[in-house]
Amino acid sequence: xxxxxxxxxxxxxxxxxxxxxxxxxxxxxxxxxxxxxxxxxxxxxxxxxxxxxxxxxxxxxxxxxxxxxxxxxxxxxxxxxxxxxxxxxxxxxxxxxxxxxxxxxxxxxxxxxxxxxxxxxxxxxxxxxxxxxxxxxxxxxxxxxxxxxxxxxxxxxxxxxxxxxxxxxxxxxxxxxxxxxxxxxxxxxxxxxxxxxxxxxxxxxxxxxxxxxxxxxxxxxxxxxxxxxxxxxxxxxxxxxxxxxxxxxxxxxxxxxxxxxxxxxxxxxxxxxxxxxxxxxxxxxxxxxxxxxxxxxxxxxxxxxxxxxxxxxxxxxxxxxxxxxxxxxxxxxxxxxxxxxxxxxxx
Numbered sequence: 001x002x003x004x005x006x007x008x009x010x011x012x013x014x015x016x017x018x019x020x021x022x023x024x025x026x027x028x029x030x031x032x033x034x035x036x037x038x039x040x041x042x043x044x045x046x047x048x049x050x051x052x053x054x055x056x057x058x059x060x061x062x063x064x065x066x067x068x069x070x071x072x073x074x075x076x077x078x079x080x081x082x083x084x085x086x087x088x089x090x091x092x093x094x095x096x097x098x099x100x101x102x103x104x105x106x107x108x109x110x111x112x113x114x115x116x117x118x119x120x121x122x123x124x125x126x127x128x129x130x131x132x133x134x135x136x137x138x139x140x141x142x143x144x145x146x147x148x149x150x151x152x153x154x155x156x157x158x159x160x161x162x163x164x165x166x167x168x169x170x171x172x173x174x175x176x177x178x179x180x181x182x183x184x185x186x187x188x189x190x191x192x193x194x195x196x197x198x199x200x201x202x203x204x205x206x207x208x209x210x211x212x213x214x215x216x217x218x219x220x221x222x223x224x225x226x227x228x229x230x231x232x233x234x235x236x237x238x239x240x241x242x243x244x245x246x247x248x249x250x251x252x253x254x255x256x257x258x259x260x261x262x263x264x265x266x267x268x269x270x271x272x273x274x275x276x277x278x279x280x281x282x283x284x285x286x287x288x289x290x291x292x293x294x295x296x297x298x299x300x301x302x303x304x305x306x307x308x309x310x311x312x313x314x315x316x317x318x319x320x321x322x323x324x325x326x327x328x329x330x331x332x333x334x335x336x337x338x339x340x341x342x343x344x345x346x347x
Contacts, residue, residue: 001014001018001023001024001025001026001046001049001050002025002026002028002040002041002044002046002049002050002061003015003018003025003026003027003028003049003050003052003056003129004030004049004050004051004052004053005027005029005030005050005052005053005129006029006030006031006052006053006129007127007128007129007150007153008150009150010052010053010054010055010056011027011052011129012138012142012148013052013056014050014052014056015027015138016142017056018050019081019082019100024080024081024082024083025081025082025083026040026044026046026085026095027082027084027129027130027134028040028129029128029129030053031128032130036093039092039093040085040093040095041061043085043092043093043095043293043294044083044095044293045294046061047060047061048060048061049061079099079100079101080097080098080100080290081098081099081100081103081135082098082103082135083096083097083098084096084130084131084132084135084231086231087343094292094293094295094298095292095293095294095295096231096289096291096292096293097289097290097291097292097293098135098231098289098290099289099290101286102234102286102287102289103135103139103234103235105234105258105259105260105286105287106234106235106236106258106287107136107139107140107143107144108259109258109259110136110140110225110236110239110258111144113223113225113239113241114199114223114225114241115223116146116172116173116198116199117198118172118196118198119144119145119146120145120146120147121141121144121146121147121172121173121198122146122147122169122170122171122172122173122196123137123140123141123146123147123148123149123171123173123174124137124148124149124150124151124166124169124171124173124174124175125137125138125141125148125149125150125151126151126156126162126174126175126176126177127175127177132231132234132235133175133204133235135235136175136201136235136236137175140173141173146172146173149169149171151165159180159183160187162180163183163184163194166194166197167193167194167195167196170196171194171196172196172197172198173197173198173199173200174197174199174200174201175200175201175202176200176201176202177202177204178202178203178204178205178206178207181202181207181211181212181215182211184215185211185214185215188214188215188218188219189214189218193218193219197219197222198222198223199222199223199225200215200222200223200224200225201225201227201236202224202225202226202227203225203226203227203228203229203236204227204337205337206251206252206328207251207252208250208251208252209242209246209248209249209250209251209252209253210247210248210249212224212226212242212252213242213243213244213246213247213248215242216242216243216244217244217245220244223241224241224242225239225240225241225242226239226240226241226242226252226253226254226255227239227240227254228240228254228255228326228328229258229287230312230314230316231289232283232288232289232291232302232312233261233283233287233288233289233312233314234287234288234289236258236287237257237258237261237263237283237287238254238255238256238257238258238261238263238326239255239256239258240252240253240254240255240256240325240326241255251327251328253321253323253325253326253327254318254325254326254327254328255325255326256324256325256326257283257285258286258287259286260285260287261283261285261288262283262284262309263281263282263283263284263326264281264282264284264311265277265278265280265281265282265318265319265320266279266280266282267279267280270306273319275319275320275321275322275324276319276321276322277319278317278318278319278329279317279318279319280313280315280316280317280318281314281316281317281326282306282312282313282314283311283312283314284309284310284311284312288303288310288312289312291303301313315331316328316329316330316331317329317330317331
């Protein structure tokens with residue numbers, strides 16, 4: 001069910017309606033260029049989509065070359081909760097199919113790693129709908145009976161206004177993108193503390209550990225989590241809790257695998273590398289997506305079987321430090337990220 005939406009209650013209604021009726025939702029940010037939106041709709045093979053700008057309504061999507069809905073090469077989408085389109089290396093967007101069981105595994109692991117004891121809690125929704133962190137923000141609130149609070153666009157785009165909004169709305173759980181972390185740090189150093197904040201997820205790009213450690217030291221009751229993960233591994237494949245007394249230089253580690261996930265670090269021959277040696281990260285386990293929608297060739301390249309397991313080859317370079325924590329080193333290819341968004345140079 002493609003859903004054209006923005007961050008508001010209408011989007012939430014449409015997404016929940018889709019999920020509760022057993023459908024697989026495909027969020028389309030209303031700010032997408034028309035050409036990219038239509039490209040995704042063409043690729044999805046759907047004849048109808050939900051327009052959730054205002055009260056959700058069903059609208060036809062007509063394409064003269066399209067006569068019927070497409071079916072994946074293996075027959076069906078099994079237990080799929082959502083499809084998120086990422087930027088493709090060939091310039092063509094790729095739809096990643098994620099099971100509800102994989103999302104549930106992440107949410108349950110997050111509750112164990114960073115529990116909210118002050119229920120009923122209030123959670124914020126900062127992320128654009130087409131970015132998979134939004135799935136975490138929405139379902140970590142709704143599935144646990146918490147209040148979901150949505151900042152306006154003007155508040156969301158101003159760091160100082162957002163920090164004031166977090167305090168004024170007594171937010172307990174939030175996500176902040178990397179470019180906002182220095183501003184949060186500066187605000188806390190001036191004693192402008194969001195008193196109710198108990199859980200904060202950061203990540204997507206490398207963040208200086210010093211900033212995070214000083215934030216954690218200023219807010220001793222805060223679970224400050226640095227998360228890492230490609231869309232193909234359900235939002236976060238690894239988590240690292242920042243310790244208030246843990247001082248180190250450089251980017252913060254990305255930590256340990258989410259419960260149910262398995263990691264390998266391999267060299268160019270596909271052989272495991274020892275501690276301290278850089279290699280490509282492979283991910284397997286409960287968080288693994290079902291692969292790319294209608295991309296059999298790409299699935300064969302990026303999802304491979306080894307030792308009886310299916311692995312996703314991330315293309316990310318990592319290494320394990322002497323403390324056993326995983327450290328992110330960069331990409332093996334030409335993909336870049338800007339403000340948390342994947343950008344393929346081919347596109």
